[in-house]
Amino acid sequence: MALSIADLPKEELFGQGHAGCGGCGAAVAGRQAMKALGSRTIITIPASCMATMGGSNLKTTWQIPFYHTLFEIAPAVSSGIRAALDAQGIEDVNVVSWAGDAGTADIGFQALTGAAERNEHMMHVCYDNEMYMNTGGQTGSQTPKFAITSNMANGKKVKKKNMLAIMEAHEIDYVASASIAYPLDLIAKFKKAAKKPGFSYMHILAPCHRGWQIPAEKTIELARLAVESGLFELYEVDEGKRTRTVEPTFIPVDNYLLPQGRFKDLTQEDIQDIQAGVNRHYGRGE
Amino acid sequence: MSTTLLTGSEAAAYGAKLARIEVLAYYPITPAFPAMERISKFIDEGDLNTRFVRVESDHSALAAALGASLAGSRTFTVTNSQGLLYMTEVVYHTAGLRQPVVMAVANRALSAPHSRFPEQGDAISQGASGWIQLFCENNQEVLDNMLQAFKIAETVRLPVMVNYEGYIQSHTLEEVEVPDQEKLDQFLPLTRVRTLDVENPQAVNTVASPEFYMDYKFRQNEAMEQALTVIDSVSTDYANEFGRDWSGLIDSYQMEDAEHAFVAMGSMISDARIAVDELRSQGQKVGLVKMRTWRPFPAEALRRALKKVQLITVGDKNIVYGLGGALGTEVRSALYGQTVRINSYILGLGGRDVTTEEIKQVLELSEKTEQQATASEWFGL
Numbered sequence: 001m002a003l004s005i006a007d008l009p010k011e012e013l014f015g016q017g018h019a020g021c022g023g024c025g026a027a028v029a030g031r032q033a034m035k036a037l038g039s040r041t042i043i044t045i046p047a048s049c050m051a052t053m054g055g056s057n058l059k060t061t062w063q064i065p066f067y068h069t070l071f072e073i074a075p076a077v078s079s080g081i082r083a084a085l086d087a088q089g090i091e092d093v094n095v096v097s098w099a100g101d102a103g104t105a106d107i108g109f110q111a112l113t114g115a116a117e118r119n120e121h122m123m124h125v126c127y128d129n130e131m132y133m134n135t136g137g138q139t140g141s142q143t144p145k146f147a148i149t150s151n152m153a154n155g156k157k158v159k160k161k162n163m164l165a166i167m168e169a170h171e172i173d174y175v176a177s178a179s180i181a182y183p184l185d186l187i188a189k190f191k192k193a194a195k196k197p198g199f200s201y202m203h204i205l206a207p208c209h210r211g212w213q214i215p216a217e218k219t220i221e222l223a224r225l226a227v228e229s230g231l232f233e234l235y236e237v238d239e240g241k242r243t244r245t246v247e248p249t250f251i252p253v254d255n256y257l258l259p260q261g262r263f264k265d266l267t268q269e270d271i272q273d274i275q276a277g278v279n280r281h282y283g284r285g286e
Numbered sequence: 287m288s289t290t291l292l293t294g295s296e297a298a299a300y301g302a303k304l305a306r307i308e309v310l311a312y313y314p315i316t317p318a319f320p321a322m323e324r325i326s327k328f329i330d331e332g333d334l335n336t337r338f339v340r341v342e343s344d345h346s347a348l349a350a351a352l353g354a355s356l357a358g359s360r361t362f363t364v365t366n367s368q369g370l371l372y373m374t375e376v377v378y379h380t381a382g383l384r385q386p387v388v389m390a391v392a393n394r395a396l397s398a399p400h401s402r403f404p405e406q407g408d409a410i411s412q413g414a415s416g417w418i419q420l421f422c423e424n425n426q427e428v429l430d431n432m433l434q435a436f437k438i439a440e441t442v443r444l445p446v447m448v449n450y451e452g453y454i455q456s457h458t459l460e461e462v463e464v465p466d467q468e469k470l471d472q473f474l475p476l477t478r479v480r481t482l483d484v485e486n487p488q489a490v491n492t493v494a495s496p497e498f499y500m501d502y503k504f505r506q507n508e509a510m511e512q513a514l515t516v517i518d519s520v521s522t523d524y525a526n527e528f529g530r531d532w533s534g535l536i537d538s539y540q541m542e543d544a545e546h547a548f549v550a551m552g553s554m555i556s557d558a559r560i561a562v563d564e565l566r567s568q569g570q571k572v573g574l575v576k577m578r579t580w581r582p583f584p585a586e587a588l589r590r591a592l593k594k595v596q597l598i599t600v601g602d603k604n605i606v607y608g609l610g611g612a613l614g615t616e617v618r619s620a621l622y623g624q625t626v627r628i629n630s631y632i633l634g635l636g637g638r639d640v641t642t643e644e645i646k647q648v649l650e651l652s653e654k655t656e657q658q659a660t661a662s663e664w665f666g667l
Contacts, residue, residue, distance in 0.1 A: 040484045044353070057498050060489035065482040067356060067490040069349070070379055076339075076346035080309060080353025080361070081482060083337035087308035087359050093484055111349065114342030 003184045008035045011063075018061040020053035023216030025206035025223065026100070026127045027053065028180040033098075033125065033204075035183075036190030039064055041094040044078050046108055047071040048100035049134045049208075050127060071107050074099050075115035078122045086121075094194050095122040101142035102132050104203075105163045116170040119198035123174075123190075126163060126201075129208035137211040146270050147262045149211070155265060167201040168237050174200035176236035176245075180207075181224035185234060185245050192238065205232045213261020225256035230278040253278060287528075292462040294455035297425040298364060298390040298448065299324035300462075301432025303334050304470045305388075307362040309354035311339040311347045315369040316402050317452035318392040322364055344369035348376040348389070355385040356490065358480035360436065363387070366452060367394035367408045374412065377445075381416025382506060383491060385481075386439030389417075390432065391449045392456040393552065393603075395636040403637025404451040406552055409580070410604040410612045416506055418446040418513050419581040423555035425450075425460040430530055431578075433465070433474060437520045440477045442513045444506075449580075451603075453637070454553040465528050473527050510582040517579055535584035537576040538591045540566060544573025547592055548649055549617055550601035551577035554640055558601075561645040572649060577613065585620035592621065599652040600630040601645070602662060610662030618661075629655050630662040638666055 013034035020027040026049055034041070042065045045051040051068040054061055069077050074097035082095045097115075099108050104126035112124055131149050132138040139149040141161040148155050168175045173196035178186040186204065193200035207223050209216045226232040227248055234246040253275045257263045279285045292300065298321040302310070310329070312322040328334035339350040344365050351361040365373065370391060380387055395405035409419055418438060422428045428450045435446040450456060481490055494502060518534035525531035537555075540562050541547065548558050555576045565572045575591050577584075592598060598621070602611025609615060614630025621628065629652040634640035648665050655663075 039487075042357070042482050042484060052493050055489040055492035057492060057495055060492060062489055063487060065484060065487045065490075067353075067482055068492060070375055073346060073349035073352075073376065076311075076341055076349035077353035077356075079339050079341070079346075080311060080350035080355075081357045083309045083311075083339050083350070084354035084357035084359035084361075087335075087337050087354075088357075110343060111341075111346045114346055117342070118340060 003188055005184070008187065013039060013063040014061055016061060018053045019056065020049060021210065021216065023209050023219045024049070025129060025180055025208055025219050026050045028219070029127045029204045029206045032180060032183045032186050033190050036187040037094050037096065037194060040092055041096060042081055043096045043098055044069050044074045044081070045098045046074040046103040047134065048103055050098060050100065052134065071103055073111055074103060074108065075124050076111040079115050079118065079120045082121050096125060097122065098125040098127065100134070101126060101128045101130060102140050105141045105161055113170070116167060116172050116199045116201065119172060121197055123193045123200035123202060126203045127206040128203060129206055129211055130160070131208070131211045133208045133211045146266055148265060149262070164203050171240070172201060173198040174236065174238055176202050177232065177234055178202055178204045179223050179227050179232060179234060180204065181220050181227065182234060182246055189236060192236070211262065214259055218259065222256065222259065225251065229253045229256040230282055231256060250284065287463055287466055289461055289463050291459045292425055293320065293457055293459055294425045294428045294450045295321035295392065295457065296324050297428035297462050298432055298450070299328065300464055301429050302362045303328050304433060304465060304467060305360060305436045305474060307336050308359035309337050309339065309351065309361040310363070311341050311350035311354070311361070312363050312365070313341055313344045313347045313369065315344065315365055315367070317394060317456045318364045318366045318369070318390070320456065321390055321392065344372045345376060348373040348380060348387070351387050352376060352380050352383070352385055355387050356383070356481045358478045358483070360476055361387050362389070364390040364392070366392040367396055370408045371396065371411065374415070377412055377415045377417060380445050384443040384506065384509065385445060386436070386443055387445040388432065388435045388439055389445065389447050391447050392452045393449050394452040401636040402452070404454050404553070405603050405635050405637065406449070406451070407604040409447060409449045410606065412447070413581060413612060416444065416510065417581060418444055418510070420446065420448050420578060421551040421580055422448065422450045422455065423553065423576060425455060426462050426530065427532055428455065429462055429464065430524065430532060433470065434520045434524050437474055438513060438516055441516050441520070442509045444509050444513060449552065451553045469527065473524070513582050514584060532578060535579040535587045536591060537578055539574040539576065541573035541575065541591060543571055544595055545571040546597040546599065546649065546653065547573045547575050547595045548599050548601065548645065549575045549577065549613065551580060551613065552603065554601055554603065554634070554645065557640065557642045558645050560642045561649065564642065565646060565649065583616050583620070588617065588620050592626065595626060597652065598626055598628045599649055600628065601648060602630060602632050603634045603640070605632050605635065610660065614662050629658050631665040632662050633665040
């Protein structure tokens with residue numbers, strides 16, 4: 001039976017009084033995920049906006065155990081937490097590491113691939129805003145080609161590293177992409193991941209309006225256009241079985257790209273290049 | 287109590303086993319790896335009910351141990367040299383979070399140039415990290431210090447390093463008395479503190495503003511100062527229970543009427559005891575002060591032990607570039623304002639031998655040296 005918004009718990013385990021910007025995509029992702037995960041969850045978050053906006057000094061927005069870890073270690077810390085829970089016979093607790101694209105794909109990748117290979121009973125969530133926003137918006141491996149950032153004024157020259165494919169190659173229990181514009185799809189995937197005995201990887205496209213140079217109120221809209229244009233495919237790989245969970249309408253990619261300040265210097269040729277990539281991926285127009 | 291032949295690595299492993307660690311995380315490195323393998327064997331043979339997290343790096347090893355500790359389990363890891371440097375970020379972080387993780391360190395020289403041989407530079411590099419650091423003179427002390435380390439760590443809520451030198455201690459067999467488990471369980475009951483607990487949610491390591499940060503650091507240092515008392519009392523309790531007295535923070539040997547004291551730590555101590563005996567048989571009034579504790583630095587205990595001597599010779603198996611030997615520097619600082627002559631020597635780096643003979647030579651050289659030209663002189667080049 002499909003989920004509906006009315007079925008979701010009213011309880012807010014994250015987000016009330018957080019210190020993020022209005023319209024923060026990461027905060028929306030956190031709120032939605034917690035609707036699925038529930039209060040018996042321990043979350044570790046490495047250096048990132050999400051870590052700093054979760055609490056400062058004596059205040060926190062988290063209603064569950066939350067640990068702001070060092071940058072590279074969240075999946076390793078969570079592995080240790082799971083080992084301790086097992087040793088103490090504590091069951092039915094979700095152990096989650098939740099990192100940005102840097103803490104997942106770049107500086108945090110070593111601990112992530114280690115925990116995934118060990119098939120630890122935990123999930124890792126990447127909230128991907130496609131640049132290093134906590135330090136002002138520099139280019140990283142998850143920054144898409146052509147995007148302008150604070151340290152690459154002429155745009156990135158190379159492609160975004162495909163983290164979902166990399167994590168799928170670990171042959172872990174569950175891999176899924178998700179979008180904050182499709183909350184029921186996101187929540188259904190978190191519920192599935194939480195039931196797995198081994199490792200799950202969730203990759204959420206969570207726009208940052210500051211980095212993407214869009215109005216704050218366009219965060220969800222841009223997240224939706226990324227999916228509708230086919231640039232961010234929503235799918236899951238459940239114990240090896242790959243399923244697309246949302247069929248895109250394939251609006252032309254410029255609908256998604258041109259409203260964003262970070263793509264202001266795109267040429268027609270660049271846009272055609274991106275559109276050709278989408279068409280190739282979905283086997284369209286051949 | 288049973289007596290058996292154990293290497294330093296095995297002694298550390300038996301310590302972890304007797305302490306009934308719940309979570310073990312490590313990444314193999316030479317020469318620490320036999321300790322890890324021994325504990326893994328205890329687990330595989332069903333002698334130890336411990337979860338092993340087979341991490342992909344030293345950095346993640348301490349991170350996993352830290353996570354387990356935050357979730358309330360007694361945890362242990364072991365490393366040395368490059369592994370310790372690689373995990374340095376987590377070393378400081380663990381101390382700041384006040385987690386009682388115990389780590390064995392099979393001290394080894396640091397690269398470059400590459401060396402796999404013994405030296406204490408790795409431990410010294412962590413001297414500002416906020417970890418309590420104990421050094422062991424033989425394999426019996428490795429085992430006993432491991433057991434005391436958990437007690438100290440869980441009392442003051444600070445992590446503890448148990449240092450023993452690579453090969454000289456890690457790979458050398460000695461007779462070791464292994465305490466009975468039942469008796470040890472009484473000495474070392476687990477004091478479980480669950481910081482990350484779904485029944486009592488807390489936020490850990492939230493951003494601290496200037497109004498808060500400095501006060502956390504004050505408390506952390508206060509705990510280190512408290513450890514000066516706790517290390518002594520745990521040592522006394524252990525002696526009462528198990529009959530071996532390692533004398534707390536520092537140990538004095540033949541110091542009652544000594545005019546010249548040798549101050550050192552680690553494997554040199556066993557050799558230095560013989561050197562002192564031999565020099566005494568020739569009528570020289572020499573003694574030995576063993577630094578069992580390197581952090582917190584036991585300055586007051588050291589001043590008391592050295593108050594009657596005229597000459598102090600410090601042996602350092604480490605070099606702080608541009609400064610000198612770390613222990614020599616600390617001894618000078620602890621005795622500031624006193625008239626005693628202090629000579630400090632760098633020796634035994636990267637596995638260069640320091641036997642009884644070398645220690646006697648250093649002591650004789652020091653007798654003849656009125657005023658050192660530099661903070662530390664090099665011996666044995």
